[in-house]
Amino acid sequence: MQKWTSRIETPIKAELICYDVNGIHIVFGVTEENQLKLFHFSHAPFDAENLCRKPDGVWMMEGMREAQIKESFQLVQVNFSGYNRPYEKHGNKYIVTAPGFMLKFDSISEERNENGDLLRIVQSDDVTGAKVESVMQFFDGIPVARMYNTVTNEGKEDQTLEYISSFSYWGIEKEQKEGIPELVSSDDKMSMVVVHNGWQKELTVKKYRFADLGMAQTQPHNYQRTSKTIEITNTGNWSAKEYVPMGYIGNSAADSSLFFEIDHSGSWHYEIGDQNCHFYLAVSGPTEIQSHWSKNLKPGDSFTTVPVAVGVGHDDFEEAIGTLTKYRRKIRRPNKDNENLPVIFNDYMNCLFGDPTTEKEFPLVDAAEKAGCEYFVIDAGWYADGNWWDSVGEWQESKKRFPNGVREVTDYIRSKGMIPGVWLELEVMGINCKKASILPDECFFLRHGKRVYDRSRYQLDFRHPLVIEHVTEVIDRVVRDYGVGYIKMDYNIEPGIGTEVDADSFGDGLLEHERAYLAWLDGIYKKYPDLVIENCSSGGLRMDYAMLARNSIQSTSDQEDYRNYATISANAAIGVTPEQAAIWSYPLRDGTKEEVIFNMVNALLLRIHQSGHLAEISPERFELVKEGIDCYKEIRSGIKDGVPFWPMGWADNEEKHLAAGIRVPGDVIYLGVWRRGGEAGFEVPLDRAFPGKELEVSCIYPKACGDVFHYDDYSKTLQIHFPETYMARLFQIKVK
Known part of the structure; x- marks a missing residue:
């Protein structure tokens, strides 16, 4: 200074x-x-x-x-x-x-x-x-x-x-x-x-x-x-x-x-x-x-x-x-997850969609292990026999869905060399949750003397000792009884301006609750330093570095269309470090090879949240998933130290051609390129990649790339020809 x-x-x-x-x-x-x-x-x-x-x-x-x-x-x-x-x-x-x-x-x-x-x-x-x-x-x-x-x-x-x-x-x-x-x-x-x-x-x-x-x-x-x-x-x-x-x-x-x-x-x-x-x-x-x-x-x-x-x-x-x-x-809190960038399978998106059972999980576990995934997460629904939205809050396993208990599935996940995870939403209780009728009103957000409702849920107030006792017991139980090492922590309501309980103003109550929640989270990580907690709020609705200085991974979206997800993927590093930005890759049951490749390219420069019915897709398409995960494991050590690169500027939802990359140590850039309509032929300028240097450009996923690109060193442009309307490829750019 x-x-x-x-x-x-x-x-x-x-x-x-x-x-x-x-x-x-x-x-x-x-x-x-x-x-x-x-x-x-x-x-x-x-x-x-x-x-x-x-x-x-x-x-x-x-x-x-x-x-x-x-x-x-x-x-x-x-x-x-x-x-x-x-x-x-x-x-x-x-x-x-x-x-x-x-x-x-x-x-x-x-x-x-x-x-x-x-x-x-x-x-x-x-x-x-x-x-x-x-x-x-x-x-x-x-x-x-x-x-x-x-x-x-x-x-x-x-x-x-x-x-x-x-x-x-x-x-x-x-x-x-x-x-x-x-x-x-x-x-x-x-x-x-x-x-x-x-x-x-x-x-x-x-x-x-x-x-x-x-x-x-x-x-x-x-x-x-x-x-x-x-x-x-x-x-x-x-x-x-x-x-x-x-x-x-x-x-x-x-x-x-x-x-x-x-x-x-x-x-x-x-x-x-x-x-x-x-x-x-x-x-x-x-x-x-x-x-x-x-x-x-x-x-x-x-x-x-x-x-x-x-x-x-x-x-x-x-x-x-x-x-x-x-x-x-x-x-950010030092953690192994952001150093190792393990591949996560989650059974929700374009897969089980909150309807898990033991019978459905076993083939998915086998497929995820075969594809090379390292975590397997049982998403929403494991705690309720049927419709669960307005009854959540106790987080006890459903014997109807899991007759021998969730532990049977998590043990099977462990036996396959993966770490199991479960979905939780601890900050809320459904209005039909039995425990919500037992806890005093002061455990919840109140305004004008009434509990605050949103989407059939109440908001818990983390300043109250009974709330801390409850949520800590749930974490202890799923870690102890199910052996989980990953929690997808979701949050699907918006309680508004705050609470009047023990507060000078509604906003004061909200701020003090939020600070209490962060203090509780710090205590959980002190107790379980290797536990991975995913920061999810209906996707990316709490994408901030109060949460992400603690949680190692961020759900970026609930976007269900892989073609629209490309925009979010290309822009993800604006809001989140690449190694914290979880991107869904979810091949469709009856899709095409190019659809699988597009899905995988969405995720390969960030964090892979693999999903889709991997046990039911064709062998050729499954091999493309596995190849994508293998490619990711070869490049992920650089991603954790990389910074974003947008040769065509940030992505827009209306754009037909996208390009986004990660500049990693060692004079290397990994670059995803997408087509979503528009002309089959287009150019990606690379003059800012490594100015004044001769470049070598190669396609690293898929290996059978096809005759879809040419790099012109004189104009410093990557010339793309994607014959299909929706296509994507992953390139490596390095100094010769």
Whole structure:
């Protein structure tokens, strides 16, 4: 960490504290009023003049400059009830908060730990008694900081906290490359990438100009502020039901980017707005306006925000995702699953679909072992005689389905050299579950004195000791009695804004429940360090790194059509590290060879969730499954250290031709290429693969690839000819 200080009189009057940490240029300013400002957090170098130029490039008048600096650039936005917010802000923006704008600078200190450098910044306000400590944890070799803020009430009166940011930054548009004479309008240079998400529509990625989202430059240049904001919000316990909790902002005129992820499994919010001729970004967990969250702080009480990781780089989305991939590996619990990447068979998708029996399982176990699978998971239904949706919660085996018990099947799985697993959904109880009628109401989410329903289930509250006793007993029992080493932990409801039980607000109850759930999960891993728990929420609806810093594998989707799954597969590494992204491969009973290959290519660069009626497909098609798994075992050691590569850009649901790869150590790229209609012939540009190097391209799955490709080294293009409408192949690209 490099640090230096300097004094700038014009255009701002402040003592600057500057840091360069892993390529992140950070500039704090301490004003003459002893207020701390975050002037700069960027890959681009700092230019103080950009702070006080209007969008037309003209200098602000001195009075306007002073007002802008005074009102803006706070490091933390924190709002207590009952205090005036005097400065111009227009609407419900999370800026000019009180005591946020009143905080005075106390101290900044540097530390060193096992991850890298750490900054600790303290501010306080005498009027409200607020003391705020901001932490920036850096990671050696990665331009990312993990940030959170803790506010403490050091006053003599109770305070109600309505909002506190995890990260707040003004001037996200201010940089511009040297040599560009005119200041480029934000309409022309600023963009953002939003990762939309939804059931069976996971990881739909779209890029927007700020102007496309209603933030065009339409006001006089002497004031740039409006009531409009660009808001991306999640409210509830499915953290990714509409968006993956992450964002990317690009500045093409500076060739710089600011990107982030919110490492939280519940309600969160971020917004981009404008004020005093600058755009700002405010990122947080739950809020009062969006998610019914507030927190009462008695004298001496503290509250800590959810963590947010913020990175910088060139204006290059692929580079940003590569950086986030490395960060995600840094914060993740060390585990064997993400080192070894075992192949998992699961009996659900396009197979038993939640209707398992001993009779049905044995041939599937034989087929999975023959194909080369290493885990075998009995999915939903093993605990109920018939329809089970609204009666789940006790997790006792069905003797009708398994006359000799589930242990008979799990022992058989073990005898075949595979590790058995089962499906659970421990966070809920069906409304017709007997135990749900015995447990007190306080074990469940309550609002307005009533239990919260969703899809015929109740939401358990993990703050209650009876709930912890219940769910721990279930884990202990399936591990002990069934010998399982894998749990598919599903979660299929959305309980909404939270609970009123022992909470200052509905959102407060939800957040404290989520933190209790994570603490319970930490305890389970301490007891069973080699247990694999799959993070599933109706597929990928809780795709976040509060969960994935703990659980080693993520269900990416319930998508049932392998052709549509290609989009999710190609984009999976945007939201999840490749070795954590479980992709279904489910050959149809009566499909074709090309359908099997397409299914396998979907999964080969990530984690294989094999399914389908393997015991009933033709021998030729089964051999293609086995060949795909054999190929995966040859390349998976590189996948766990690889970063994504999109030679044609990220995938879109409407695109007919897709290409996505993993760049692994040793100058090798494994590349999946898909056709879903469109022209039979198309080109995949490889000029960015290894610039300036001669390449060797080969098809590694299937081995009988067919005459479907040619690599032209002069144009650096992979020329594809897929004669069938739906085809896919896996290629290896390496330096000669």
